Amino acid sequence: MNVRVLAAVSGARWEASLVAALEGGASGITVVRRCVDLADLLAAAAAGTARAALLSAELRRLDRDALSRLAVARVAVVGLFTPGDEVAQTRLRQLGVAHVLRADAAPGEIAAAVAQAVAAGLEPAGAASAVDYGDPAAALLDLDDPSSDTWTADAPTAGDGTGRLIAVWGPTGAPGRTTVAVGLAGELAASGVPTLLADADVYGGVVGQVLGFLDEAPGLAAAARLANLGQLDLAALARVAPTAAPRLRVLTGISRADRWTELRPAALEAVWSLARGLAQVTVVDCGFCLEQDEELSFDTAAPRRNGATLATLAAADTVLAVGAADPVGVQRLVRGLGELGDVLPATAPQVVLNKVRRSVVGADPEAQLAGALERYAGVRDVVFLPYDREPLDAAVQQARLLTELAPDAPVRLALAGLAATLQGRPVPRRRPRLLRRG
Ligand SMILES: Nc1ncnc2c1ncn2[C@@H]1O[C@H](COP(=O)(O)OP(=O)(O)O)[C@@H](O)[C@H]1O
Numbered sequence: 135m136n137v138r139v140l141a142a143v144s145g146a147r148w149e150a151s152l153v154a155a156l157e158g159g160a161s162g163i164t165v166v167r168r169c170v171d172l173a174d175l176l177a178a179a180a181a182g183t184a185r186a187a188l189l190s191a192e193l194r195r196l197d198r199d200a201l202s203r204l205a206v207a208r209v210a211v212v213g214l215f216t217p218g219d220e221v222a223q224t225r226l227r228q229l230g231v232a233h234v235l236r237a238d239a240a241p242g243e244i245a246a247a248v249a250q251a252v253a254a255g256l257e258p259a260g261a262a263s264a265v266d267y268g269d270p271a272a273a274l275l276d277l278d279d280p281s282s283d284t285w286t287a288d289a290p291t292a293g294d295g296t297g298r299l300i301a302v303w304g305p306t307g308a309p310g311r312t313t314v315a316v317g318l319a320g321e322l323a324a325s326g327v328p329t330l331l332a333d334a335d336v337y338g339g340v341v342g343q344v345l346g347f348l349d350e351a352p353g354l355a356a357a358a359r360l361a362n363l364g365q366l367d368l369a370a371l372a373r374v375a376p377t378a379a380p381r382l383r384v385l386t387g388i389s390r391a392d393r394w395t396e397l398r399p400a401a402l403e404a405v406w407s408l409a410r411g412l413a414q415v416t417v418v419d420c421g422f423c424l425e426q427d428e429e430l431s432f433d434t435a436a437p438r439r440n441g442a443t444l445a446t447l448a449a450a451d452t453v454l455a456v457g458a459a460d461p462v463g464v465q466r467l468v469r470g471l472g473e474l475g476d477v478l479p480a481t482a483p484q485v486v487l488n489k490v491r492r493s494v495v496g497a498d499p500e501a502q503l504a505g506a507l508e509r510y511a512g513v514r515d516v517v518f519l520p521y522d523r524e525p526l527d528a529a530v531q532q533a534r535l536l537t538e539l540a541p542d543a544p545v546r547l548a549l550a551g552l553a554a555t556l557q558g559r560p561v562p563r564r565r566p567r568l569l570r571r572g
């Protein structure tokens with residue numbers, strides 16, 4: 135087999151000797167193009183002329199976004215570093231390059247790494263890569279972030295995290311995703327679990343505001359930016375995720391909806407995988423939209439707003455689908471669950487019906503709602519949270535957690551039950567005094 139590769143090692147001292155060695159013959163790879171820079175590489179990759187690329191760590195503007203575009207174009211990557219340059223080696227690994235070699239490796243070794251990288255790319259796609267982030271050729275042309283020019287790589291590499299990722303999602307109509315995400319994170323932390331709460335709502339997040347953080351808190355956008363540059367490690371993640379309560383760290387979101395481009399899918403995937411090392415449970419407040427196609431069709435070079443939501447849902451171990459417990463809310467939830475199943479068929483969400491009250495559903499609302507969800511969406515297992523306005527309003531107004539502000543409130547007790555269920559702990563039994571207010 136002769137594998138056609140692109141070489142983007144321009145400027146490296148060893149460029150000429152490497153290419154000469156590879157061209158020398160029987161290595162099994164053919165360099166079809168020596169790319170002068172990253173734009174050249176991405177254009178060649180989009181053209182489909184090669185199956186792999188050799189990159190040097192010094193390639194200017196190399197970041198996660200660029201690597202994800204190569205992956206979308208099905209070009210496998212092997213990273214090369216100048217012997218002795220450990221900073222370069224670390225940076226390639228932090229960017230997510232799995233196959234990294236010394237630049238003076240024997241041609242046979244480089245060819246073997248290329249073959250492995252190509253083979254890895256042919257394996258059935260993992261959960262994250264199964265997501266379609268848009269048209270590959272168009273994505274390759276979107277190379278507009280001048281901030282990628284600078285980086286420093288003085289960070290240690292993170293160990294393997296085993297923390298769990300819970301995505302809180304729900305259809306349009308403010309069913310209570312933020313309320314559930316914040317409440318659940320508060321309960322987990324209060325029960326002794328080191329927890330990270332992250333706001334990934336691409337339509338503008340309010341978690342920071344709800345918990346009393348300043349608008350300028352660095353948060354998730356800062357973590358994503360560092361991840362994109364290959365500079366995010368556990369220490370850096372901890373620095374941008376301040377503590378809101380004992381055992382509860384918070385990555386605040388983007389304060390304005392027009393900043394959504396700061397939450398790129400490839401970068402978020404890196405943030406979530408590191409978050410698994412920072413906290414035992416990471417709870418993510420997600421956006422509501424799933425359409426992959428919301429841009430006007432002539433504007434195909436634009437990245438997708440909902441890529442962040444899709445990447446988060448795909449990475450999650452558990453997805454909570456929050457719906458409002460009224461006829462309109464249930465209808466939206468049923469439709470939303472259908473869309474979710476179309477986009478991510480492997481995801482089996484835990485349905486949470488929020489704001490349960492007699493006044494809109496009638497007597498025995500839980501039985502009625504459960505019946506409707508089973509009929510229209512085949513959902514059997516539903517967690518109910520009662521309508522309980524007063525303590526929630528007070529919590530938002532005072533920027534405090536329900537666990538401390540209103541420990542006996544029905545909605546708080548129900549959230550504690552949800553946290554217990556998700557951890558496989560027995561749910562404390564109590565009379566459902568939840569519905570009295572309805
Ligand atoms: N169980 C509940 N009982 C009463 N009000 C609720 C409940 N859950 C959420 N709310 C209120 O509904 C509004 C929308 O909730 P929010 O969590 O911000 O929704 P989303 O994040 O889905 O847009 C907020 O004012 C919130 O306080």
Ligand SMILES: [Mg+2]
Nearest residue numbers: 311312335340
């Ligand atoms: Mg919200």
